[in-house]
Amino acid sequence: MFDRLKTSLDQLLPLSREEFIHFATLLTTRRLAKHELFLRAGEVCTHIAFINQGCLRYYYLKDGNEFNGQFFFEGAWVGDYHSFLTGQPSVQYIDALEDTDLLIIKRTDLQMLYDEHPRFERFGRLLAENVVIGSQRRTASLLFDTPEERYLKLIVDRPKVMERIPLHHIASYLGVKPESLSRIRKRLADNR
Amino acid sequence: MFDRLKTSLDQLLPLSREEFIHFATLLTTRRLAKHELFLRAGEVCTHIAFINQGCLRYYYLKDGNEFNGQFFFEGAWVGDYHSFLTGQPSVQYIDALEDTDLLIIKRTDLQMLYDEHPRFERFGRLLAENVVIGSQRRTASLLFDTPEERYLKLIVDRPKVMERIPLHHIASYLGVKPESLSRIRKRLADNR
DNA sequence: CACATTTCTTAACCCAAGTCAAGAACGTTT
DNA sequence: AAACGTTCTTGACTTGGGTTAAGAAATGTG
Numbered sequence: 380m381f382d383r384l385k386t387s388l389d390q391l392l393p394l395s396r397e398e399f400i401h402f403a404t405l406l407t408t409r410r411l412a413k414h415e416l417f418l419r420a421g422e423v424c425t426h427i428a429f430i431n432q433g434c435l436r437y438y439y440l441k442d443g444n445e446f447n448g449q450f451f452f453e454g455a456w457v458g459d460y461h462s463f464l465t466g467q468p469s470v471q472y473i474d475a476l477e478d479t480d481l482l483i484i485k486r487t488d489l490q491m492l493y494d495e496h497p498r499f500e501r502f503g504r505l506l507a508e509n510v511v512i513g514s515q516r517r518t519a520s521l522l523f524d525t526p527e528e529r530y531l532k533l534i535v536d537r538p539k540v541m542e543r544i545p546l547h548h549i550a551s552y553l554g555v556k557p558e559s560l561s562r563i564r565k566r567l568a569d570n571r
Numbered sequence: 572m573f574d575r576l577k578t579s580l581d582q583l584l585p586l587s588r589e590e591f592i593h594f595a596t597l598l599t600t601r602r603l604a605k606h607e608l609f610l611r612a613g614e615v616c617t618h619i620a621f622i623n624q625g626c627l628r629y630y631y632l633k634d635g636n637e638f639n640g641q642f643f644f645e646g647a648w649v650g651d652y653h654s655f656l657t658g659q660p661s662v663q664y665i666d667a668l669e670d671t672d673l674l675i676i677k678r679t680d681l682q683m684l685y686d687e688h689p690r691f692e693r694f695g696r697l698l699a700e701n702v703v704i705g706s707q708r709r710t711a712s713l714l715f716d717t718p719e720e721r722y723l724k725l726i727v728d729r730p731k732v733m734e735r736i737p738l739h740h741i742a743s744y745l746g747v748k749p750e751s752l753s754r755i756r757k758r759l760a761d762n763r
Numbered sequence: 764c765a766c767a768t769t770t771c772t773t774a775a776c777c778c779a780a781g782t783c784a785a786g787a788a789c790g791t792t793t
Numbered sequence: 794a795a796a797c798g799t800t801c802t803t804g805a806c807t808t809g810g811g812t813t814a815a816g817a818a819a820t821g822t823g
Contacts, residue, residue: 439711446715448707461704493696497689500696504685507699512653514706515640519631519662521713522746523638526810545770554714559810561772718780737800751780753802770819781808792797 381406383431384482387454391505398498405488411435411475418459418473423466426483427458433479434543437471438551447552449517450476450540456506476544526555527563573598575623576674579646583701584694594691597680603627603667610651610665615658618675619650625671626735629663630743639744641709642668642732648698668736718747719755 381403388394394402409428411417417435418424430453437459439446448471451457462469463486492499520529530553534541540549550560573595580586586594601620603609609627610616622645629651631638640663643649654661655678684691712721722745726733732741742752 439715441715444715446711448711448714460700460707464700464704493693497692500689500692501685504692504696504699507696507703508652508656511699511702511706512656514703514710515652518706518710518713519638519640521710522640523631523633523636547770556811557771558773558812562810565772739800747779748781749801750782750803754780757802764823766822768819768821770817772817773815775813777810777812779808779810782806784805785803787800787802789800790798793795 380431381482383454384429387429388502391509392498392502394498394502398496401496402492402499405484405492406482407484409481409483411479411481413475413478416472416474417457417481418462418469418471420470420472421468422462424459424462424469425486427456427463427486427489428481428483430455430457431480431482433481434476435473435479436476436544436548436552437473439471445551446554447548449513450537450544450548450552452539452543460507460510476548521554526553526559527566529553530560530563531567573674575646576621579621580694583697584690586690586694590688590690593688594684597676597684598674599676601673601675603671603673605667605670608664608666609649609673610654610661610663612662612664613660614654616651616654616661617678619648619655619678619681620673620675622647622649623672623674625673626668627665627671628668628736628740628744629665631663637743638746639740642729642736642740642744644731644735652699652702668740713746718745718751719758721745722752722755723759 381399384403384406385399388399388402406429408431411433417428418437420440430451432453434450434452435457436450437448437457439448457473459469459471459473461467489499489503493503520532524532530549533549533553540552544552546560547557550557553560555563573591576595576598577591580591580594598621600623603625609620610629612632622643624645626642626644627649628642629640629649631640649665651661651663651665653659681691681695685695712724716724722741725741725745732744736744738752739749742749745752747755
């Protein structure tokens with residue numbers, strides 16, 4: 380039940396047995412069916428979730444079009460940082476791309492952990508810092524890589540995405556329409 | 572000397588007089604002339620800096636072209652998160668766009684603060700969380716806003732950037748060439 | 764199995780940004 | 794003043810992604 384969580388936490392910051400149990404008692408489980416929403420734009424994100432099994436994405440909706448911000452697999456944490464931290468309504472949706480098992484912690488319980496134990500405060504810092512690194516890398520790629528370069532990097536850097544996510548969602552993540560991703564794939568298949 | 576720092580810290584997390592003084596004793600000052608580099612790609616980012624006065628940007632270099640990642644003004648912290656946290660060489664440059672006064676803290680001293688006092692650990696978490704929010708907003712804008720929309724938002728959201736940063740740097744920040752930003756401005760001026 | 768839905772590709776045309784080249788406006792230096 | 798560099802704009806042409814429409818291939822469902 381908590382094996383994957385334990386492994387994942389240990390990579391960031393090893394906790395004592397007592398600390399881990401304390402943490403675990405605050406978690407609830409939730410199962411999302413494929414396409415089920417974890418968060419809807421307009422709602423406040425009051426929980427964050429650890430993915431025990433499955434896959435989610437967060438996306439923005441603009442003029443009826445979806446734009447995929449990020450994909451998350453087992454071992455990752457998901458939530459809307461902005462809404463979770465500020466208490467403002469979220470501007471993004473989070474949904475499951477496969478049947479997915481989650482471990483969920485309430486914002487208030489996490490806040491309590493931070494107040495009670497500096498060890499968890501550090502956990503929160505390290506988690507946020509890692510999210511910064513990922514987010515800045517993504518920003519940089521959108522800024523100066525072509526869609527074709529982003530596609531080629533994705534194949535190398537995140538094979539799981541290529542294996543488990545439909546191409547039209549990948550296109551959206553890369554910042555192009557599905558038709559353009561098709562053309563990019565055609566170009567690559569023909570020219571090399 | 573430390574007025575602006577005190578004000579800035581208090582907005583994030585008020586510190587006791589003793590805590591603040593402890594923090595302040597670890598800081599050194601540095602003055603950068605316009606165009607002087609604070610960090611060079613290939614170097615490890617061993618310090619982060621609080622901007623007392625002035626303005627910096629970080630940028631990437633690709634095929635001889637500069638791509639501006641972000642601009643920072645007085646009251647902000649600058650550094651390369653990725654390099655600072657992982658100890659790996661940076662892939663970005665940080666330079667001053669005006670004559671700039673900095674307060675600098677060493678990575679090892681900050682680490683020491685984290686270890687000694689949970690209060691600073693919280694400061695680090697809050698700082699990182701705020702960087703996440705900013706970075707994700709920027710990613711989202713690059714993903715689904717047109718360059719024209721990004722330009723219009725910049726005028727509203729960050730007037731300081733429009734006032735103090737040359738247009739060709741703004742173009743780069745928006746993800747277009749200077750010629751394209753000129754055309755965007757022409758389109759908007761010709762009313763459409 | 765047949766049917767529907769989702770996923771992916773292709774084609775024709777349009778448009779905005781890139782590229783290359785030139786020059787104007789402005790500030791700084793000599 | 795003249796010479797220079799920086800900043801910004803404009804024009805002609807190219808390129809690649811968006812749009813629309815259609816259909817093919819794969820997957821799911823009764």
